[in-house]
Amino acid sequence: MTAAQQDFRQDFLQACRDAIGIAHFLTADADTAGYLTDQRGRYTGRALAVLRPGSTEEVATVVKLCARHLVPIVPQGGNTGLVLGSVPDTSGKAVVLSLTRLNRIRAVDPVNNTMTVEAGCILQNIQQAAAAQQRLFPLSLAAEGSCTIGGNLSTNAGGTAVLRYGNTRELCLGLEVVTAEGEIMSSLRGLRKDNTGYDLRDLFIGAEGTLGIITAAVVKLFPQPKAQVTALAALRTPDHALRLLSLAQAQCGAALTGFELMSDFCMQLVAKHFPPHRAPFDRLHPQYVLLELSDSESEVHASEMFEAVIGLALEQELIDDAVIASSIAQSKALWQLRELISMAQAHEGKNIKHDISVPISRIGEFIRVTDVLVQQASPGCRMVTFGHLGDGNLHYNVSPPPGIKDTDFILEQPAINRAVHDSVDKFGGSISAEHGLGALKREEILRYKSPVELRLMRAIKQALDPHALMNPGKVL
Template identity: 50%
Template sequence: MTELITRLQSIVGAAHVLIATEDQAPYLRDWPGKYQGAAMAVVRPASTEEVAAVMAACVEARVPVVPQGGHTSLSGGATPDATGRAIVLSLSRMNRIRAVDPIGQTIVVDAGVVLAKVQDAARDAGLFFPLSLGSEGTCTVGGNLAANAGGVAVLRYGVMRELTLGLEVVLPDGRIWDGLRALRKDNTGYALRDLFIGSEGTLGIITGAVLKLFPQPTARATAFVAVADAAAALKLLRLSRAHCGDRLTAFEFLTSATLEMILRQMPDTRSPFAGLPDAAVLIELSDIGDENALTARLETALAEAMAEGLASDAVVAQDGTQAKAFWRVRESVSEALVREGKALKHDIAVPVAEIADFVAVMDAAVGAALPGIRPMVFGHLGDGNLHYNLMRPLDISEAQFYEHGPQITRLVHDEITRRRGSISAEHGIGQLRPAEMPLCKPPLELELMLQLKRTLDPHGLMNPGKLLPGA
């Protein structure tokens, strides 16, 4: 493949075709450390035209391409396999803010722009981009789009699909689809934009996007609330919506075990409560207007919740510093889990009204299947997305724990399927769960997805082994 390497060097420059093992290393291992791959080369184009030329060269040579953004995938979606046949195509050099339209409230960006940079550019224009993730300092817009990222503000603003107006995509044959339209209304056929969002790089390479911006909130009110369980949290959600309407921006749930783990593993976090509650909810309101009035609205809702027995304690942040400390607890979950040890992770969604019953049923089922297993449950309660993570019993080894993994995960996924939920709410399928897709997708749905894949990528070169079984 020396000829291909030479051609790629002529397209992007020799310095941006990484061949040496030590140069490639950061691109070949996923962030959680679960997957280690290999690559013929890591290629770093600087423009859409260079991406198109690289893709055309790879399709001519029949070499697979693995698109990669900030490399923060939790499902191995941006990590190549171990064969070393693929090119890793990193978009990290494509990091321009192309345009900001304060009147139309849009921003046009390269796919390699880090999410925090988009947030900053919106803020500089007096506007707001609401996607917020724990990895926002490293994840990129292209990756967020490929996985249809959600985050903590979905309750008010929606997932990445709902935050996107237009896309620019390099197709598997090297052609460029220019769909960078900043239109709120466009009823002229199939929504191709939605086809590529959530496709995990299996249908093409997203190189640019038009994103929606919103008025910058001038007031926030944040509270940590102690509740008895998920059922009480759902009742608190209903009450909060009745009092606060669409000001309710985030409603994050943590079980007692999850909160205790965070506080133990992350020394810079502090509990807002005198003791450890049975469960906790982190609530945030945002609005345009007076912060005192917004805080008073939240306090009124919490007072009613306390009177009705839905909450046993509530602490309202008195300033921005305290609010950040509250959020630091929630944002530390992923790192705390890594420090705690290996886990069986399930990024799931069920209808919101069924969350409490799902947790109760699953805790009993996994506990019966493997006594001593430790559920660590947290997530975006308001939109039905829970992270149902299971830590090993302390009296068995990691190897013994993983022997039970397939059985435990099957229990979880069977219950999700029974409730018409999703086995991947926001992390994507990647190379973690393609084999499980037939268990949760009807045959016709899988057939249609495979037909789309084969139509756009007939040689199967785009991110092989990800998302779809056998693709």
């Protein structure tokens, strides 16, 4: 680096310090470490600095400085992503822009059923603020205690309630965004109808910070259900689960808010690594489904609906056994079986994750066909298959055979990924259902997106971020 370049960089860094305050300008290794390594601990990047602005105006000032000095920006929320979308590369040329200080709930409108929140708000805090107004914010994820709404919007997160309420995109009515030039676009109007041209909001949702930086949002709220009832059903195959889904939807309609598929091996891992937690049946079953009803009438009414569904499912031999939670504690215990799967798999060792979606009607066939392909690519591997069956999203994960070293197993990842992703494509699915592309799947998507789609995406990127400074190396 020449002396002129060194001076130019120091001028930029000093301007950033002045803009946000020295306490929020981080360069020491001990201070920046948590911002540079991904959630799974597999990758660590480098950065010029970690910047922690405290307002939308400070974000805009920093972005203007980056645009003037052509410094790349990596926006970051809770850094809970799984596809390397929120950490910088190893060049050390970018700044990490942490939005965690933008954590105010600006307004709650219970009549309009909306809440205006800043991007750094922790998802769980938004849920609690909604509950305090007798309202529900239904987005629910395993990482809800640490992920932020800005990150949820940037990846169009899904979660366990998509079946009833939709992805994060469906839960957002308006955005405040800092553009790549440092301008502030605000559309925090909370309108459900606004047919005045292009829907710019939808461009930024799911863009993973590559087009601009989301700083605030208006999100939808819903009436709190009078009761939530949970059941766990044991069954033989994913095809039986699909038939159970159709039955439950026909009987319960929109009251069915959760429908999670979990294989027996998932339950074995949870029981092994978290011994108090195990499926409440006297024998093992090949598959399990966790169902939840959210009822607007009463707990009695919800329980009666569940009992009717379970009774019909037993009569039609769709399920072999079932339990209905009779208390909040029992309901939480059933949900813990689902929520502990990822942690149990991590305790078991390195694993190869796939966040995929296929048409709901083809899930059973997809699992049967793809299980064979994966065994051919990695004989003896163990399938950890679980996910949101009601919306077609599977976490189709692969653990190594017993006795195989993690380092040896990870060498098989390219072959396993190719088998899974090619199968997903043949079934008309997507290789990223709710985690995004980040850097991890940026090259992979080139195999599956059409040339027209890629050309349009690049045209949008060029139009909104002509200097390619916004989260470079991600998505495209």
